[in-house]
Amino acid sequence: MLAGLQCPGYPEAKLSSVSERLPCREGQAGTLLALMGEPEQYCFPSIFIYGHRATGKSHVILTLLKELEVPHAAVSCVECVSAGLLFEQVLLAMFGSESATLLPRSPSLSDFVRIYRQFCAQEPAQQTRYIVLERAELLRDMEANLLPGLLRLQELVDDNVTVILLSEIVWDKFRPNTGCFEPLLLHFPDYTKAELLQILSLDSNPSYSPELYSSYINILLGVFYSVCRDLRELRHLAALNFPKFCEPLEKGEAKESDTHKLWRNIEPHLKRAMQTVYLREVSSVQWEQQQMEEKEATALRGLSAHAHVELPYYSKFLLIAAYLASYNPARTDRRFFLKHHGKIKKTNFLKKHEKTSNHLLGPKPFPLDRLLAIFYSVVDSRVAPTASVFSQISSLVTLQLLTQVGHDDQLDSPKYKCAVSLDFISAISRTVSFDIVRYLYDFL
Amino acid sequence: MLHKCFKCILTCPMLFVSSDTYMAFYLLQVQRIMRERFCHQKLPDKPYGLDSQYKHLLELLRRTAVHGESNSVLIVGPRGAGKTMLLRCALRELLELQEVKKNVLQVHLSGLLQTDDRIALKEITRQLHLENVVGDKVFGSFAENLVFLLEALKKGDKSSSRPVFFILDEFDLFAHHKNQTLLYNLLDVSQSAQAPVAVVGLTCRLVGLSPTDTSKLCEDKSVEEILQKSFNCSKDFRSLHLLLLLALSRVSVSNPTVRAADILEANRMSAADSKANILHGLSILELCLIIAMKHLNDIYEGEPFNFQMVHNEFKKFIQRKSHSIHNFEKPVVIKAFEHLLQLELIRPVDGGVCKVQREYQLMRLMLDHTQVMEALQRYPQCPTDVRQWAVSSFG
Numbered sequence: 001m002l003a004g005l006q007c008p009g010y011p012e013a014k015l016s017s018v019s020e021r022l023p024c025r026e027g028q029a030g031t032l033l034a035l036m037g038e039p040e041q042y043c044f045p046s047i048f049i050y051g052h053r054a055t056g057k058s059h060v061i062l063t064l065l066k067e068l069e070v071p072h073a074a075v076s077c078v079e080c081v082s083a084g085l086l087f088e089q090v091l092l093a094m095f096g097s098e099s100a101t102l103l104p105r106s107p108s109l110s111d112f113v114r115i116y117r118q119f120c121a122q123e124p125a126q127q128t129r130y131i132v133l134e135r136a137e138l139l140r141d142m143e144a145n146l147l148p149g150l151l152r153l154q155e156l157v158d159d160n161v162t163v164i165l166l167s168e169i170v171w172d173k174f175r176p177n178t179g180c181f182e183p184l185l186l187h188f189p190d191y192t193k194a195e196l197l198q199i200l201s202l203d204s205n206p207s208y209s210p211e212l213y214s215s216y217i218n219i220l221l222g223v224f225y226s227v228c229r230d231l232r233e234l235r236h237l238a239a240l241n242f243p244k245f246c247e248p249l250e251k252g253e254a255k256e257s258d259t260h261k262l263w264r265n266i267e268p269h270l271k272r273a274m275q276t277v278y279l280r281e282v283s284s285v286q287w288e289q290q291q292m293e294e295k296e297a298t299a300l301r302g303l304s305a306h307a308h309v310e311l312p313y314y315s316k317f318l319l320i321a322a323y324l325a326s327y328n329p330a331r332t333d334r335r336f337f338l339k340h341h342g343k344i345k346k347t348n349f350l351k352k353h354e355k356t357s358n359h360l361l362g363p364k365p366f367p368l369d370r371l372l373a374i375f376y377s378v379v380d381s382r383v384a385p386t387a388s389v390f391s392q393i394s395s396l397v398t399l400q401l402l403t404q405v406g407h408d409d410q411l412d413s414p415k416y417k418c419a420v421s422l423d424f425i426s427a428i429s430r431t432v433s434f435d436i437v438r439y440l441y442d443f444l
Numbered sequence: 445m446l447h448k449c450f451k452c453i454l455t456c457p458m459l460f461v462s463s464d465t466y467m468a469f470y471l472l473q474v475q476r477i478m479r480e481r482f483c484h485q486k487l488p489d490k491p492y493g494l495d496s497q498y499k500h501l502l503e504l505l506r507r508t509a510v511h512g513e514s515n516s517v518l519i520v521g522p523r524g525a526g527k528t529m530l531l532r533c534a535l536r537e538l539l540e541l542q543e544v545k546k547n548v549l550q551v552h553l554s555g556l557l558q559t560d561d562r563i564a565l566k567e568i569t570r571q572l573h574l575e576n577v578v579g580d581k582v583f584g585s586f587a588e589n590l591v592f593l594l595e596a597l598k599k600g601d602k603s604s605s606r607p608v609f610f611i612l613d614e615f616d617l618f619a620h621h622k623n624q625t626l627l628y629n630l631l632d633v634s635q636s637a638q639a640p641v642a643v644v645g646l647t648c649r650l651v652g653l654s655p656t657d658t659s660k661l662c663e664d665k666s667v668e669e670i671l672q673k674s675f676n677c678s679k680d681f682r683s684l685h686l687l688l689l690l691a692l693s694r695v696s697v698s699n700p701t702v703r704a705a706d707i708l709e710a711n712r713m714s715a716a717d718s719k720a721n722i723l724h725g726l727s728i729l730e731l732c733l734i735i736a737m738k739h740l741n742d743i744y745e746g747e748p749f750n751f752q753m754v755h756n757e758f759k760k761f762i763q764r765k766s767h768s769i770h771n772f773e774k775p776v777v778i779k780a781f782e783h784l785l786q787l788e789l790i791r792p793v794d795g796g797v798c799k800v801q802r803e804y805q806l807m808r809l810m811l812d813h814t815q816v817m818e819a820l821q822r823y824p825q826c827p828t829d830v831r832q833w834a835v836s837s838f839g
Contacts, residue, residue, distance in 0.1 A: 034693040042483040052725040110557040149556045170718035190725030226728040362804030
């Protein structure tokens with residue numbers, strides 16, 4: 001166990017309260033404090049902190065700055081659509097609203113530096129000022145001089161200021177081609193399983209014992225750890241599913257020590273959560289309602305389960321024909337769709353390499369004529385080429401089951417691609433008793 | 445300069461003091477001085493190792509300031525070699541002369557801040573306090589301002605007008621401005637003998653690296669190795685400053701000297717491979733996807749792949765070789781894949797533009813074979829079947 005945070009410039013009491021709020025991050029907090037040094041001393045002009053999401057980067061740095069009452073400006077680059085918003089927020093936090101109002105419309109970095117220098121001459125820094133920029137990877141997409149300028153802001157404004165960039169992307173992908181002032185790189189490692197357990201157990205419900213909650217978190221991690229290590233997601237899942245875990249206890253069917261019974265109750269529930277709430281197929285509110293209402297497991301309708309889309313009869317065949325046109329090469333149409341196709345040499349026919357399986361490469365575009373040819377061959381009754389058939393093709397495009405390839409104003413030979421998966425089309429073909437697999441080249 | 449700097453750190457905190465508070469105060473002063481050196485780039489008394497360049501620059505600027513001669517000079521050197529320091533030392537020495545301090549006007553521009561001629565011109569007008577500036581606002585269009593500036597500069601002659609130093613940092617960026625109007629005009633004024641003007645440009649382009657001598661800086665073998673390695677990577681002061689700052693930050697009352705261990709630790713922190721660190725924090729499913737992509741790269745020699753292909757490889761592994769990995773549903777695997785995309789470990793081939801379904805979008809892996817294998821070595825509690833699959837050559 002590391003000793004508490006130490007730094008001569010700040011009172012002990014504050015440091016100990018800070019270290020309580022940063023579980024499992026004492027090492028990183030200590031390094032940051034050591035780098036920051038005494039408040040009046042200079043710190044390195046720019047620091048780049050990287051690590052996976054939910055590893056505590058923002059939490060540690062902002063807690064340190066707020067609790068120790070260090071002058072700082074915290075800006076998230078997601079909110080800054082333009083550089084001007086970034087400048088405004090920084091000036092507002094550092095010097096108050098009158099400095100922010102001096103910024104002209106669509107300010108450049110030059111204006112920002114000028115106003116900063118102006119105000120900093122009136123109020124010189126007694127302590128190091130910090131500018132914290134979260135989601136710093138978005139700075140790369142703004143003006144080209146913004147990132148290099150911010151990295152050497154200390155030199156440009158001639159003030160005791162340090163810029164801290166937080167990101168989950170590594171620094172190598174930030175470096176501009178012409179080079180720039182290299183910041184100090186600091187890594188926030190991911191939490192180990194034991195640390196995750198420790199942090200998640202801090203959320204325990206007061207009406208149950210902490211050991212029960214720990215065993216619940218253990219079960220949760222057993223299901224989700226191999227898929228997701230994001231602390232925020234795990235906390236959310238833990239909070240959502242705990243009432244269901246405690247259900248047998250509430251109903252009196254089990255006691256706290258019946259771990260096996262509780263596990264059997266919750267495990268299928270967690271597995272279902274992985275397919276729905278984890279994927280945001282259903283909202284958290286829907287999930288909670290479903291827990292309260294039903295006793296048996298019924299399938300939750302997710303957002304992307306559009307297997308319940310009801311199509312008219314010919315639309316289904318059009319879609320099937322489109323799928324066949326997308327995933328079969330054109331030279332094989334003769335063999336599949338003509339009644340008397342004669343002899344076909346087998347050697348050209350068989351696929352040689354697994355990679356050329358069309359189901360791996362994706363759908364190919366096809367012209368309208370080919371679609372209709374296959375459609376007429378596939379549909380069992382005689383269909384006249386009326387406008388209603390053509391309009392069904394357009395509605396399939398609107399439903400995004402087909403995508404139109406090529407320009408909108410190309411009226412004479414429109415090309416399409418089929419945008420549905422094999423499972424979907426199999427379900428559709430089953431409803432019209434059509435064996436689609438027999439007609440697919442990849443499954444010969 | 446390095447010599448002195450390093451010796452300074454290793455030798456100064458070696459006093460035997462009586463009380464802790466005095467030690468703390470002493471260390472505070474040491475930290476303050478060192479930080480000013482490393483972080484704030486405080487000027488030394490004289491630039492080391494650049495004597496001839498310093499003399500030359502000083503002479504040039506003096507001729508403009510005192511004798512009214514117009515000059516232009518371009519200071520070229522790699523990043524962190526000391527160009528700004530050289531110039532600032534020269535200016536500082538020159539401004540000690542009373543007549544220079546009273547007379548000379550300075551205009552400081554930076555290619556990073558003044559990204560086009562319009563902004564640059566407004567800044568020049570502001571810094572020279574010409575008559576078309578009221579407070580901070582510069583009036584007039586670009587053409588009017590340029591004419592005004594050139595008139596102001598051309599009106600004078602050697603005897604009656606004040607010399608102006610134009611200092612252009614990141615000079616190469618100015619050369620990228622449209623038509624290079626400003627540069628041409630400034631250099632033109634400096635050629636025609638009117639108001640004395642010195643144009644000083646600083647740039648890091650067009651340069652080869654100059655070797656630095658790492659003679660015996662300290663007795664410890666391992667530290668010397670580290671310094672040698674770091675000089676082989678980047679021969680500039682800044683990376684040395686970074687390393688020394690990291691070592692210095694570990695100095696405290698309980699640990700009052702900079703030991704070799706501190707330097708080693710600082711080196712470890714700064715040399716860590718960032719991508720390996722990120723790979724360490726991936727979930728098992730994401731790691732399996734990376735291994736599947738590595739296999740695809742090996743089999744198809746680096747051709748781009750899409751999600752379906754990766755998922756296919758992954759399914760083959762699950763069916764044939766794995767007992768510890770659960771057969772996850774396709775949407776869960778897609779979410780893991782998208783996380784890798786957000787971390788920029790994989791990148792779409794064409795910038796992700798056209799209307800392709802996301803499972804079929806072609807991607808490239810931004811890691812190479814050795815990086816994946818090393819990450820696998822360091823991965824905590826990696827299941828054996830996953831490790832064996834990674835090492836096996838086909839399927």
